[in-house]
Amino acid sequence: MRIGELAGIVGVTTRAIRHYHHLGLLPEPERRPNGYREYGLRHAVVLARVRRLTGLGLGLAEVRDVLADDAGRDLAEVLAELDADLARQETAIREHRARLRALLDDAEHGRLSAEGPVSPELAGFFGEMARASEGRQGPESVMAAKDREFLVLLDTTASPEDRDAFLAAMRPALGTPGAVERAHEVYARLDALAGADPADPRTDAAVDEAARALADSLPDSLLTELGTEDARALADGRGTRDDGFLEAFFADLAPAQAEAVRRAMRLLALRGVDTDTDMDTDTDTDPAAEGGGSG
Template structure:
């Protein structure tokens, strides 16, 4: 196999192949009498492995370490792992295409962005809530959660959020929670209104929205830290306290 055939088989350029040779990532093959490189199946496997690892975000130094660990492995084992990687990619692509088909079948897309029909229906229910900066922020957060969650988590989130807007009294609770949180936009974490806002918000948070295992400590959870840091101090304090009430089963219904 010539270098052009190797590159085309794996989906890289011949320049990339030569670069990997230069870095010592891809072993140099034997050369024919005319001086041309002659590649074998092992080179295809290694090159495909390098491409896959770089696609996963590994730097070339990290790729070198992984390849060193692979050196003593049986070819069939490496091929099996590559096949499993491809199967996972295929499954992820099928899931993404299914979501796109559902969006296209739904018709008009929400102004909040390309969201699933389930989330679009939830946003329609949220339209019953008067204009609120916190409500607009929630729609952004729900869109983010849906785009980053796995299929099982998405189903759990959709079910929990739909239940939160299922009845008029639930909408009234959410409306009150948004109003209390909006009022904390310029407040500090020690504002006496934080407690009431937290209790009302906790009553609005369906149990299924937070996993049974609860939330990790904020100091150990980068997403939670980033999430709360995006809110003014008073609102962040109320949200943090409300989540604690839900996770710990604290007393709710303070008004």
């Protein structure tokens, strides 16, 4: 039979058959004197096996090894690996569906946050933040909203393990007496720097307030995550090992705000290196300056 007839019997295209010839999956018959290649039952059986194995999810290279009896890959081994991979996919799908159901429930009952759909873990944390701020008067801080946007970015792009570890470290701060009030004071100071020059004296005051508030409310386990190199990176405006989260955050701030936040984080990083480090905010303590840089 001709190639078109073979393709019709097995349910593939003639182009697929030629591709299988090229990959060594299907023997290619010699041309007859009439110029045509004649296929027989053996070719149809091999082609049917190729189709069955690819239908199970095997790649063409794996199929080639299975069909080659002396190639060293046992069919049982290949199928066991495929079964394990499908089991992992099944687990992931169940987790995704559980998150989808939670998000759908939030959407149906009007519980979506202002930032839109987020993971159930972050949605729960936002709820805790809202309850901790209940009773506070006045409009919401612009910087507080940026903080939440930063968490949304982290929630979407970081690994679930990193996100959960970060939220677990932040959660105790919500229960620290006075921590929420101090946070709003810091937000107010940073909001006031929106149109200020980085050299404005209010920048130093914001640095001092932010560093002390965070040091008092965040656990030492989170502060010690930053090392000496990270401290230097923060001091000269570079990011840390956060894969660009801080760069995106700083890019959305006014110059004086970015300067204040960066310097406050640098002080916290130094505290993680040396718990006896003075929390003085003078630029003379800048590690970049000590190393001969401009800071």
